[in-house]
Amino acid sequence: MAINNYYQENSAYLESNPSWHIEDSPWKAKQILKMIKKNSLQINSIAEIGCGAGEILNQLQTSLPKNVLFTGFDISPDAIKMAQKRKSQRVSFRQEDMIKSREFFDLLLMIDVFEHVEDYMGFLRACKDKSEYKLFHIPLDASMFMIFRNKLLTMRKSVGHLHYFMKDTALATLSDTGYEIVDHFYTSIILDIPRKSIKSKMGYMPRRLLSLMSEDFAAKTIGGFSLMVLAK
Template sequence: MNTIYEDGTYLQNHPTWHEEDSPWKAKQIAKIIKRNNLNPLTICEIGCGAGEILNSLQTEFSDKTSFYGYEISPNAFEICNSKSNKKLHFFLKDLLNEKEAIFDLVMAIDVFEHVEEYFGFLRKLKEKGKYKLFHIPLDLSVQTVLRSSPILKDRLLYGHIHYFTKETALATLKDTGYEVLDYFYTCPCLELQNRGGWKSSLLNVPRKLLFSINQDLAVRILGRFSLLVLAK
């Protein structure tokens, strides 16, 4: 699956590399870090894409914090490397192969659902920082399983090859040696404009209403949520 990120296929499907969603994701990340009273001096993102999450995070932390992005796609690296500055550094390398690269906080934002051997990936990533932060799409829900087309669409369009519920996502982290410290749901389809097609937009009204009543039930039935998880 890595070839679609290295041969230009993913860039062709997503010319911005989801750069437009990054400021919103950065705010969710800053929220969970601050509510757990963490003060990381080094923050790293594996699979940093366009680098805009790290770029946006600079405004959320003091000048003492440095940011590092690792990316295997030459196309994405060309985008993110243009944003480098004295606090923000990018590398066209696989972080897991860099023995000396250790950080206070390592982030994998919408990453391991793309990785073929994701258990091995998670075990190796665990050694790269004291704290780890994951953003995990919860592709499995009653409506996506019944319709099946949303899952197949995400497979073809976004390269998702593993599918999770909240319970299986958390169990996966625990099975690979992580201690889960905190988590909460995020929903880009409710908070960002122009997310999904008209069918998804029609579901946003009941999705928002049900989520206000019972979060787990809304996620389990209607889907299109993700899980932000802080672990160590």
């Protein structure tokens, strides 16, 4: 899936992901709130690069103080068309490259974003001075299970992942592009919200048992984890 598809209306990404992952947004917002609370962040403005359908910001506005303002940026006309249905007095959306904006925010969200970007290190360097804090959610696709089953190409075709990370390479990428890591923790929607299919149920228990022994080991072997990272 070429990155240019995000710029096109009725894109290949929309065809493969018609909901734009709205169904996962409440869970993602919960992880964001967990990091904000854990680090006692005092914020008045939040921006999200790659806001998609805007449901994450819509969820956050119901849980954060009424003085907090939210701005969602996305290059996709399909995404912004969906997001505009969620705008409010506190939440706005723009079909715009946020990197070109001169605005500065307290917190910048990049939730499952830079694995889609061709020049991901250049992108990260360009984002660094846009906010005081940055919060990343990074899929950890590079597990033994994904590699042995040849699933990385599937991720490339279905959801447009161009780069594949494990925890160590994700953190090294942020450090190498000038970020100071403040905090991080694993997330797993598969463990928090088990799917109802037989295949998912069969994979749930081994993943749960391995994660109880060692999340690092579980993420590197059976997979199904992402990494939430707070940085400055």
